[in-house]
Amino acid sequence: MIYREPAQEIPVFGTYDVVVAGGGTAGMIAGLGAARSGAKTLVIERMGYLGGQFTGFMNTSWTCSDQIKRCVGGIAYEYFQRIEELGGVENPDYDRDAYILYDSERAKYAITDMYEKEENLDALYLTMVTKAIMEGRKLKGVIIENKSGRQAVFAKQFIDCTGDADLLEFSGSHYEELEPENQHPASLIAKISNVDVEKLKEYYEARPKLQKGERYLGHLPHAGFYGFRLAEELEGITLPEELEYLRDWFILFYSTPNPGEMILNMTGTTALDGTDAAAVSRGTDMSIKRMWQVLPLFRKYVPGFEHAFIAATAPALGVRESRKVIGGVRLTCETILNAQKYPDAVCSYQSPLGYHTPDGKDITFARMKPGTAYDIPLRSMVPADVDGVIAAGRNISVESKACGSTRSMSNCMTLGHCAGVIAAWAAENGREMREIPNDTLRRILKEQDIYFAEADNETTVKE
Numbered sequence: 063m064i065y066r067e068p069a070q071e072i073p074v075f076g077t078y079d080v081v082v083a084g085g086g087t088a089g090m091i092a093g094l095g096a097a098r099s100g101a102k103t104l105v106i107e108r109m110g111y112l113g114g115q116f117t118g119f120m121n122t123s124w125t126c127s128d129q130i131k132r133c134v135g136g137i138a139y140e141y142f143q144r145i146e147e148l149g150g151v152e153n154p155d156y157d158r159d160a161y162i163l164y165d166s167e168r169a170k171y172a173i174t175d176m177y178e179k180e181e182n183l184d185a186l187y188l189t190m191v192t193k194a195i196m197e198g199r200k201l202k203g204v205i206i207e208n209k210s211g212r213q214a215v216f217a218k219q220f221i222d223c224t225g226d227a228d229l230l231e232f233s234g235s236h237y238e239e240l241e242p243e244n245q246h247p248a249s250l251i252a253k254i255s256n257v258d259v260e261k262l263k264e265y266y267e268a269r270p271k272l273q274k275g276e277r278y279l280g281h282l283p284h285a286g287f288y289g290f291r292l293a294e295e296l297e298g299i300t301l302p303e304e305l306e307y308l309r310d311w312f313i314l315f316y317s318t319p320n321p322g323e324m325i326l327n328m329t330g331t332t333a334l335d336g337t338d339a340a341a342v343s344r345g346t347d348m349s350i351k352r353m354w355q356v357l358p359l360f361r362k363y364v365p366g367f368e369h370a371f372i373a374a375t376a377p378a379l380g381v382r383e384s385r386k387v388i389g390g391v392r393l394t395c396e397t398i399l400n401a402q403k404y405p406d407a408v409c410s411y412q413s414p415l416g417y418h419t420p421d422g423k424d425i426t427f428a429r430m431k432p433g434t435a436y437d438i439p440l441r442s443m444v445p446a447d448v449d450g451v452i453a454a455g456r457n458i459s460v461e462s463k464a465c466g467s468t469r470s471m472s473n474c475m476t477l478g479h480c481a482g483v484i485a486a487w488a489a490e491n492g493r494e495m496r497e498i499p500n501d502t503l504r505r506i507l508k509e510q511d512i513y514f515a516e517a518d519n520e521t522t523v524k525e
């Protein structure tokens with residue numbers, strides 16, 4: 063059924079140089095990148111805080127090493143250091159090949175504090191971008207909706223950091239989206255308190271064998287990062303039919319800098335279209351239920367969890383994969399593992415290609431050669447068929463099996479920084495973002511401490 067909405071006059075909230083849709087992992091840094099480049103910038107965010115998956119959704123592990131040295135710089139690195147100053151990082155050795163564990167609440171405060179110091183930068187919370195205002199193929203404005211009603215916002219350039227490429231959908235751009243049953247599963251994260259982390263660590267160190275895909279990184283002073291199944295603990299135990307899935311279910315949990323606190327990431331909600339609100343609602347209900355199914359088993363069968371409780375669940379389901387831009391270059395496992403270089407690179411990056419199998423039962427990892435890094439070209443961020451908008455974050459152009467690397471949070475932040483700089487350049491020069499000359503792009507980004515790996519002849523694409 064269709065309802066035809068009557069045309070109406072609505073107020074204009076403001077006119078900016080750069081507007082960022084979505085103030086999550088990439089978007090919060092995009093706002094800083096644009097504002098520090100001199101652009102009057104607005105970040106529009108549907109939740110009541112900045113940071114998306116990195117803060118309120120309670121992820122607490124990032125990677126930023128090429129297995130030899132740190133390969134993330136710029137505002138992302140500045141932000142990590144700010145979180146560290148607040149005592150929010152468990153193991154701050156950024157050169158080391160490890161998951162860096164952090165506290166998402168300190169991360170939320172750190173970004174709020176960084177925003178407060180910026181002159182050109184505004185953030186508008188609890189606001190959805192719901193529609194694009196087009197002039198031909200050029201995005202000129204967006205419609206926003208919040209408690210104040212419906213308003214329009216205009217800008218010279220837009221950055222789509224919604225994760226789901228909402229702006230591309232609204233502007234009529236073609237995008238890539240796999241069938242839900244072929245996408246990486248979504249997960250709701252929970253914060254578990256009152257875990258005896260030392261006891262847990264002793265248990266895992268003594269545990270005789272790791273099963274397929276299991277890993278235990280217990281080398282950290284107080285804690286670790288664990289990926290495991292409950293099959294061994296549940297051997298010989300009779301379970302109700304609806305809990306049988308838990309024997310073989312892949313569960314991740316990792317510690318935070320807060321005593322007795324662990325993050326549980328296990329719900330693997332499969333075949334979910336992250337852009338379908340009704341499907342996401344049902345997926346969220348199921349994930350909350352699963353959380354409460356697994357906790358009693360943890361308490362009974364995993365030493366250290368005896369007195370643990372669920373302190374909080376994330377405000378929404380975390381979606382790993384949905385719509386992605388169709389630009390001039392699509393990154394693949396091959397381009398990543400071969401450390402491919404491009405003349406229009408915005409940065410270089412390395413992190414494992416973590417592939418969450420669509421059935422939710424496993425995560426496989428492919429690793430790059432230590433010390434190498436692949437380029438992310440501007441053309442994988444700029445849609446081919448719409449002007450005035452660039453994508454940054456997990457929505458860039460990349461094949462599904464490879465997006466586990468490009469969507470890593472440190473990379474999303476770097477892409478946000480780069481997109482902010484590029485959008486500010488285009489706004490100032492009255493040009494399109496795809497028109498920034500390669501040498502200008504690299505010079506400005508290098509000046510801002512963005513990491514570029516040196517190209518060698520074998521990995522450079524000649525164009």
Ligand SMILES: Cc1cc2nc3c(=O)[nH]c(=O)nc-3n(C[C@H](O)[C@H](O)[C@H](O)COP(=O)(O)OP(=O)(O)OC[C@H]3O[C@@H](n4cnc5c(N)ncnc54)[C@H](O)[C@@H]3O)c2cc1C
Nearest residue numbers: 084086087088108114115191224225380455456469470471
């Ligand atoms: C459960 C889970 C665990 C993960 N674990 C890790 C990990 O340990 N380490 C790691 O590096 N990566 C991890 N990832 C991947 C990583 O978190 C994401 O790929 C990354 O955070 C995506 O960044 P983003 O900016 O694209 O999206 P997000 O951080 O999700 O930001 C998108 C923002 O846009 C807002 N938004 C969306 N639509 C609109 C709209 N229409 N209007 C206004 N605002 C809107 C959202 O509220 C959100 O704040 C995990 C992902 C998930 C789902």
